[in-house]
Structures are given as C-alpha cells and as structure tokens.
Amino acid sequence: MFETKSRGDWVGYFSVLGRSMLFFEIEKDKADATPSATYAVFGRDPRVAGGRIWAVYTEGMLPAPEPHRVFDWNRLEWFAKVWDPADPPMIVVNPGSPCEAFLPSAPPHSATWAQYGTQAPALRESMRLRTLRVGGPLHGTVAHGLACGGLLCVNNGSFWNAMAWHGTGYPDERKRLREWWGITTREEWLTCLRDLLACEQHSSVWDFVLDLRRTIARDFGGHVDTGYWRQAAANVIRARSEGSVVVSEDGVTRTEPRPESEVEARIEGVQRLIGRITRYEARMRADGVLDGSRYVTSVDAWDLGRASKMARWGLGTRYGTLAEAESAVVRAGRAAALSYKSWQDFSAGYILGRSLHFDDEEFGDWYQNTVEAHHILMSDPGSPWLNIPFRHH
Numbered sequence: 001m002f003e004t005k006s007r008g009d010w011v012g013y014f015s016v017l018g019r020s021m022l023f024f025e026i027e028k029d030k031a032d033a034t035p036s037a038t039y040a041v042f043g044r045d046p047r048v049a050g051g052r053i054w055a056v057y058t059e060g061m062l063p064a065p066e067p068h069r070v071f072d073w074n075r076l077e078w079f080a081k082v083w084d085p086a087d088p089p090m091i092v093v094n095p096g097s098p099c100e101a102f103l104p105s106a107p108p109h110s111a112t113w114a115q116y117g118t119q120a121p122a123l124r125e126s127m128r129l130r131t132l133r134v135g136g137p138l139h140g141t142v143a144h145g146l147a148c149g150g151l152l153c154v155n156n157g158s159f160w161n162a163m164a165w166h167g168t169g170y171p172d173e174r175k176r177l178r179e180w181w182g183i184t185t186r187e188e189w190l191t192c193l194r195d196l197l198a199c200e201q202h203s204s205v206w207d208f209v210l211d212l213r214r215t216i217a218r219d220f221g222g223h224v225d226t227g228y229w230r231q232a233a234a235n236v237i238r239a240r241s242e243g244s245v246v247v248s249e250d251g252v253t254r255t256e257p258r259p260e261s262e263v264e265a266r267i268e269g270v271q272r273l274i275g276r277i278t279r280y281e282a283r284m285r286a287d288g289v290l291d292g293s294r295y296v297t298s299v300d301a302w303d304l305g306r307a308s309k310m311a312r313w314g315l316g317t318r319y320g321t322l323a324e325a326e327s328a329v330v331r332a333g334r335a336a337a338l339s340y341k342s343w344q345d346f347s348a349g350y351i352l353g354r355s356l357h358f359d360d361e362e363f364g365d366w367y368q369n370t371v372e373a374h375h376i377l378m379s380d381p382g383s384p385w386l387n388i389p390f391r392h393h
Contacts, residue, residue: 024055042054077114144390151370199303203356241266347374
C-alpha cells in the first residue's frame with residue numbers, strides 16, 4: 001500500500017485495500033453482550049471538517065492490544081453498505097501512517113472506492129507463509145516460540161510472528177475459543193494453556209506407546225520391529241494388570257488384578273494404535289516429512305504448537321495480557337527444544353498428533369493441509385524454520 005501510494009497509483013492502492021481485512025474499533029461491553037451485532041467506535045481527527053472520523057486499519061497496522069480496546073473487521077464494500085447519515089463524514093485508513101488515505105463515507109462518493117471491494121477475489125488464497133516485517137520479532141527466544149505455532153499459522157493464514165495478536169478480530173477470536181475449545185473465561189484459558197505447556201492435552205496412551213518404542217530403540221540400537229513393539233506393549237500391559245503390593249507411609253496396600261477381558265481389550269486398543277502410528281509414519285516418509293528410517297519420538301509438539309497459538313488467542317480474546325502471552329510463547333519454545341532435535345522432528349511430532357486426534361486414518365484435509373504447511377515452512381526462504389536455530393547453544 002505504501003508503494004502504490006508513494007507513486008500515486010490510487011487504482012493499485014484501492015485494489016490492495018479491496019483484498020484486505022479492514023479492522024475498526026468496537027465497543028467491548030456490547031460485543032460481549034451481543035456478539036452478533038457490531039458497535040463501531042468512531043474517532044476524532046482535527047484535519048477533517050467536524051472532526052469525526054471512522055478509523056480503519058489493515059492487519060499489520062493495528063495498535064498493540066489493550067484490555068478495553070477491541071477490534072472487528074470487514075471488507076471495503078461493507079463500509080459503504082452500512083453507511084448511516086449519522087456516521088462520520090470521513091473514513092481514514094491507517095490514520096497517522098505513511099499509507100494513510102481519506103475516503104468520503106457518504107454516497108455518491110463512496111461508490112468510487114467501494115467498487116474495488118466487489119472486484120476483489122475470494123479471501124481463501126492458497127496456503128502461504130505470512131510474516132510481519134515491521135512489528136513482529138524475527139529472531140530470538142520470542143520468535144522461536146512463535147515459530148512453534150508456524151504450522152497452525154500457515155494453515156489459518158495468519159502472521160506467524162504477530163505477538164501483538166488481534167487475529168481475525170475480537171468477536172471471531174472469542175467464538176473460536178468457545179466453539180473449538182469450550183473456553184469462555186480467563187480461568188478456563190489459563191487452565192488450558194497450562195495443560196498444553198505441560199503436554200497434557202493429548203492421550204496418555206499415545207505417550208505410552210511412543211515412550212516404549214524409544215526405550216526399545218535405546219536398548220537395541222535404533223531400528224524397532226513393529227511386531228516386537230506390539231508384543232512388548234502387550235507384555236507391559238499384562239505385567240501392570242496383575243495386581244501388586246504397594247508400600248507407602250500408610251502401610252501396605254494391595255491392588256487387585258484387572259479382569260482378563262479388560263486387559264485384552266486394552267492390549268487390542270494399544271496394538272491398533274501402534275498400527276495407526278506406523279501407517280502414518282510410512283505415509284509421512286512417502287510425503288517427505290520423515291527421512292528414511294526416522295520415526296516420531298513424541299507428540300508433545302502437537303500440544304506445544306497449540307500452546308504457542310493458545311497464548312496468542314488468549315490475547316485476542318483479552319483473557320490474558322501481552323506479557324502473559326509472551327511468557328507462554330517463550331515457554332512453549334523452550335519445552336520444544338527439550339523434546340526435539342530439529343524443526344523437522346518437531347513438525348513430524350505435531351503432524352502425527354494432529355492426525356491421530358482428527359484425521360481417523362482418512363489422510364484427508366487434517367493430514368494433507370498440515371503436510372502442505374510443513375513443506376512451505378521447510379522451503380520458503382523467509383521461513384522462521386530456516387532462519388531460527390531450533391536449539392540455541
């Protein structure tokens with residue numbers, strides 16, 4: 001936008017504007033009470049007759065999040081459609097910045113700029129990496145923690161390094177956490193974030209089988225035969241179910257053996273899971289996510305990648321502060337560096353976790369979109385995965 005404006009190319013400027021999400025401030029209390037309605041907050045600017053303006057911002061120009069100032073977004077042509085005679089006479093795009101523009105809000109003048117919105121292509125572009133060149137960290141511990149959420153960011157079309165998170169606006173961010181996570185309060189957000197950072201938001205059975213394979217690999221030097229792995233899992237489950245004597249401060253307690261049918265059902269479930277994991281890994285090798293004989297060591301990445309985003313979603317919903325979000329992002333990055341050796345390892349763990357959770361061995365969008373995001377992050381010259389070391393020495 002700055003380039004088109006500086007060379008006086010207003011057609012180019014409006015074409016960019018027509019494709020952009022345009023954010024505007026809304027009343028937080030009213031948005032909380034009736035999320036379906038929109039209550040714009042108008043501003044003032046002494047340069048405009050009457051002083052009243054409707055300030056709108058493009059994604060990269062939003063002010064840093066503050067507790068009581070929240071934003072929603074819409075398309076360029078919407079501003080012309082909802083015009084009311086009581087509205088300010090002027091819409092100001094990115095006020096006070098080098099790519100500022102003044103648009104008269106009332107018809108017939110609004111028709112000239114509104115047409116650029118209706119000509120814009122549909123929003124869902126192909127997947128790509130989006131980076132904030134100004135206002136987002138590119139190196140260091142915060143950037144490393146943000147990059148752990150890279151697969152989700154590429155998938156969702158959001159800036160990977162936006163720490164000052166507005167996402168797709170306050171109402172949408174609240175809706176996302178409510179519908180996908182059941183989160184409607186600060187306490188619920190804090191609990192969920194804590195569980196994700198502790199890698200406790202996925203099935204402990206996944207951990208059991210992957211830990212078992214790691215142990216076997218360590219003891220037998222590398223390759224683990226799937227049949228051996230399945231047998232070892234059955235042996236461990238049987239041994240654990242035989243009942244045992246536990247000695248503690250309270251004296252001696254005896255745990256009863258588990259019924260045979262329950263034990264067998266459990267073994268069958270675990271062996272089925274081992275089968276699913278090996279088939280996903282075979283597919284990930286074919287798709288260039290895993291090298292040759294490598295396998296996934298843990299699915300912690302699935303929780304830590306989501307923790308990196310959950311920290312920011314909490315900021316977008318104002319359940320948390322910028323300081324809390326940043327601290328959680330750094331912790332996610334540190335935990336990832338303890339669990340994995342490289343971005344590729346981390347990514348494979350994330351993809352396996354996400355697929356086990358959502359995909360049901362259909363190798364559908366849940367799997368394919370994340371693999372596509374992986375290849376973008378492993379090849380785009382501007383990718384944080386190519387520019388930020390996975391482990392800081």
